[in-house]
Amino acid sequence: xxxxxxxxxVHAHPDDESSKGAATMAKYVSEGVDVLVVTCxxxxxxSILNPKLQGDTYIExxxxxxxxxxxxxxxxxxGVQQEWLGFVDSGLPEGDPLPPLPEGCFALEDVDKxxxxxxxxxxxxxxxxxTTYDENGGYPHPDHIMTHKITMVAFEGAADPEKxxxxxxxxxxxxMKLYYNQGFNRPRTEALHHALLDRGxxxxxxxxxxxxxxxxxxxxxxxTHVPCADFFEVRDKALIAHATQIDPxxxxxxxxxxxxxxxxxxxxxxxxxxxxxxxxxxxxxxxGIRHNA
Numbered sequence: 001x002x003x004x005x006x007x008x009x010v011h012a013h014p015d016d017e018s019s020k021g022a023a024t025m026a027k028y029v030s031e032g033v034d035v036l037v038v039t040c041x042x043x044x045x046x047s048i049l050n051p052k053l054q055g056d057t058y059i060e061x062x063x064x065x066x067x068x069x070x071x072x073x074x075x076x077x078x079g080v081q082q083e084w085l086g087f088v089d090s091g092l093p094e095g096d097p098l099p100p101l102p103e104g105c106f107a108l109e110d111v112d113k114x115x116x117x118x119x120x121x122x123x124x125x126x127x128x129x130x131t132t133y134d135e136n137g138g139y140p141h142p143d144h145i146m147t148h149k150i151t152m153v154a155f156e157g158a159a160d161p162e163k164x165x166x167x168x169x170x171x172x173x174x175x176m177k178l179y180y181n182q183g184f185n186r187p188r189t190e191a192l193h194h195a196l197l198d199r200g201x202x203x204x205x206x207x208x209x210x211x212x213x214x215x216x217x218x219x220x221x222x223x224t225h226v227p228c229a230d231f232f233e234v235r236d237k238a239l240i241a242h243a244t245q246i247d248p249x250x251x252x253x254x255x256x257x258x259x260x261x262x263x264x265x266x267x268x269x270x271x272x273x274x275x276x277x278x279x280x281x282x283x284x285x286x287x288g289i290r291h292n293a
Contacts, residue, residue: 005033005286008127008175009080010118010151012106012143013043013089014071015242019252020138020181021131022078022235023228024267024285029079030231033286036125037075037082038118040147041106043067043245045091050247059244066244073241077234085117090142107142114146115153116169122158123170129285130155134180134220134270151178155273176289178273182220186212188264192255195263204251222268224282229265232257 007028011017017025017037025035044064048054059066075082087106093099101107106114122130132151137144157164159174166172189212193205240248269285271278278288 005290006125006127006129007033007035007285008038008122008125008130009035010038010040010130010132010147012040012133012137012141012147013046014039014067014074015043015046015239015245016144017080017082018074018078018235018238018242020183021267021269022238023231024226025080026078026231026234026238027226027228028285034125035078035080036121036127037078037080038085038121039071039082040085040114040150041087041089041143042084043089045089045102045105046245047092048244050244052247053244063244067242070242070244074238077238077241083121085114085121087114087117090146092141101142105142107146109146111146111149111153112157112163115150115157116164118150118154119158119164119169122154122175123173126173127175128289129177129179130175131179131181131269131285134182134272138181138184174275176275177271177278177285179224179269179285180220180272182222182268182270185222185268186219187222188268191263192260195259196255199259201256202254204254220270223271223280224269224285224287225266226269226285227266227283229261232260 009017009021009025029035042064046067048059053059071082087109088104090101090105090107093101130151133144133148135148137148155175155178159172161172189205189208193203193209196203236253239246239252246252274288276288
């Protein structure tokens with residue numbers, strides 16, 4: 001095709017882009033695809049998960065600026081473009097019953113109004129493919145669920161001049177495909193778990209698999225496996241750039257790279273919407289687009 005390929009990845013917080021589909025994005029960047037990450041919130045209410053940085057007064061008092069700097073570093077590593085939607089992190093409520101969400105947070109925004117901000121980005125960037133989370137958010141964080149909601153509205157709304165007038169939101173654009181990130185799936189987890197045990201190594205996934213059964217998590221349909229093992233190191237480097245969120249000695253990095261590449265060399269997606277014909281399963285997010293433009 002002659003038209004430039006463009007991929008937009010819509011995420012809730014800084015660091016989500018590096019833990020969900022990062023190797024895929026780096027692969028496409030290497031092939032000349034324009035990739036834009038849209039980050040809905042600043043991650044202001046995210047806990048400091050790296051034990052080495054917990055208790056740091058500067059980080060605690062300047063978490064918004066720190067996470068923005070981390071995002072800048074990860075963006076450079078992945079080679080992507082990145083835009084903020086500017087909404088405020090909702091935090092992850094805990095307790096029984098759950099406490100109310102904080103006033104003014106992303107999850108309490110009007111869905112159509114918040115989607116309008118994403119429509120602006122879609123119409124400006126003009127992606128053929130958009131990725132985001134499924135209706136459960138991948139996991140039930142209120143910001144992830146809200147990210148799903150506004151992306152679904154914006155995917156349709158970017159092509160609707162009546163709901164989102166061109167005078168305010170820019171010229172209409174219709175993306176061709178919408179995917180849900182499904183990198184945290186059971187087949188991958190089980191494959192890596194057994195590969196470690198077969199080699200006499202300890203697996204970090206035993207508790208994960210127990211919780212999978214306990215929560216009776218519904219299995220998703222994995223329609224698309226993107227080969228991207230050559231970019232797993234880039235993915236990990238980008239993830240480590242989010243230093244407040246990731247412990248470089250933690251479970252994320254306990255599976256030797258050679259095992260990851262040999263056992264599960266892909267990242268997975270679920271095709272949610274397509275306006276072009278494509279045969280499933282796929283190995284390319286642009287399947288049906290490259291040869292039909």
